[in-house]
Amino acid sequence: MSVLRAEPEGAEPRERFDALSWLTTTDHKRIGILYVCTSLFYLCVAGGIAILIRTQLSRPENTFVGAHAYNQLFTLHGTAMIFLMVTPFAFGLANFLIPLQIGAPDMAFPRLNALSFWLFLCGGLVVFSGVLTSGGAAAAGWTAYAPLSVLRVAGGSGQDLWIVGVLMVSIATILTSINFITTVFIYRAPGMTMWRIPIFTWEMVATSLLVLVAFPSLTADLAMLLIDRHLGGHFFDPAGGGNPILYQHLFWFFGHPEVYVMILPYFGVISEIVPVFSRKPIFGYTGLVLAAFAIAGLSMGVWAHHMFTTGAVSNPFFSAVSFLIAVPTGIKFFNWIGTMWGGSISFETPMLFSIGFLINFLIGGITGVMLASPPIDFDAHDSYFVVAHMHYVLGGGSLFAIFAAMFFWWPKMFGVKLDEVLGRWTFWLMLVGFNVTFFPMHLLGLAGMPRRVFTYPDAGPLPLLNAISSSGSYLMLVAIVIFAINVVVTARRRVPVPADPWRANSLEWATSSPPPEYNFLKIPPIRSERPVFDARHPELAAETAR
């Protein structure tokens, strides 16, 4: 007990904000916080764009924005959410948590870590700087399919800025993955065997390996695109012996593993939070870890399920591998239910968002299995059904886990606890708003509405379903505003929190909130994946050791 409560002797009083020290920092915790704050900034931008998109679509034949503006908006929305929000938030969280969870003083390569952050921040700004050019920002979608993205008219120099910006972010992601893997393999504290590292850290190992396989494919694809645009290349031009399908292969060889880069870390978040609020160890630790690697491995063999309607790939093969991913994902679901089973479950905000994750992600998972069937894809592909599916995975899944993570680790990062009452409001508004926004999109797809359209005819169920969807998006906006108020209110209240406010499990809760620069003064003995629980319940430590 004393280990947990003790403040490190050298703990300074609240220090003054020093901008230069943040700009030059190589401390993994500060870089993690910079990552998290930057990704939240991009969340606000991309979320604001989403509100403009839903406003345009709230009525048929609306003229709120024109076709060219709309195409830029959905391109920037997708690019920002995927490359600048969901992926880097996970990397920021991992930056903050991995050294703490394995009992290390910092990352393996602190300066490389700082380089990654600045590349990410600047890459995002380069993408968005397209709006300042005369032709506007990139307007070929976040997938930037060739030959559309090769045409000089498609965004002009905005498209070039997009390519360069995404390349910078892509390289940053690769560098950080090398850093994560090295840190976990080399820098673990004594007693922290691989089979005792927390699930979140495990999921980041799987994620980092996926990045190392997948992102070079994106880097190559974008370099080829740039060569086709400016150096007379013909990689994707059939008139010059090239092939548009090649772009899609390289893109989705990155793109589908990227889906798991955006969800595995959040599986880790849920696997950390559910045991704490169920007051039980994670159920089936080994199975969860193996499932993560099964997902990572299989995800490299499913890319062409994005190409079932091209008529140029072996549909049965990619369909079969895609179906198989449902098995390890199912294992994870049952392990989370097994963790809650027989527990003593309380419903603080991080747990509420985790339950929201389970509710939403299950729908995204089921529609994912449907879309793995090519005959269904023949209808649903490129329709709003797919838009609904991937928002259930990334919005209902990852974004809910992002909020769960923020409410859970906020005390550790900033030394203050977010307000629970405002947190509950955020949760319920998000849950209702999210489902009102995205559930009708399944029906829109079945009714024949293609994705990426700035307008639609006043026919059938389209106007009603779109109006419902847009109204839900405003509810989500209110939820985000309440969250922002929460951040300001709790920052001003300045009520300090103890080292372990949730009675949690993993090593980051053994040091003060926020942790000192060197992380740990003393590390408790590590005999399982939850050393902080063992220190709190020494009478059970022998029984639960692994």
Added chain:
Amino acid sequence: MNAFGAWSPPTTQAALLRGDWLVFLWTGLAVGAIVYGLILFALLRWRKRDDVLPRQFRRNNRLEIFYTIVPLVLVAVLFGVTYAVERPVESVSQHPDLVVRVVAYRWGWQFTYPAQRITLDSNGSSTGPQMVLPVDRTTRIELTSVDVTHGFWIPAFLFKRDAIPGLLNRFDLSPDRTGTFYGTCSQFCGLGHALMHFSLRVVPDAAFERWAGSAARAS
């Protein structure tokens, strides 16, 4: 706009596709009901009532093997259903009754009936040309694009195929019900993508012959 035409599929292929949809829909609903039921039960039954620490169990190998095997069997069956539907839908007849060439471009469609010497074109209209097909006949569509990738989608037929420059995609449509159906471009292709529509009218044989005669004279 035809809302989920699945309830009375207008082509023989759509009847098969609808079958696949329904298998997955009902399976998905069943799986969803079971998992939601388990989550809801756990949340209600084991919500925190006191500060007593619950039993700290960590694993149950038999149970874990069970919930690995069952989903594996389930997806194997679903793959079987998928494969059984996909093969006939994708098979292309050697002797189609009619061939229509479809060329997609930014932003319109050109439909050519080589044997009947008919050419139809969007000519800048967003409603697009109307393809006319005889009922109870097999029509082969030969699809390509001259600029960027487009998608040829008829929602009521539950079917689409991409129109890709440099690639000729072939598939059969066998409508078995007369009617007029909405079609649109499904693959984002730039400024005019949202307005790149077409329509498709299925008529009896005699009406098709009459239409073909007058359309040939017009084009």
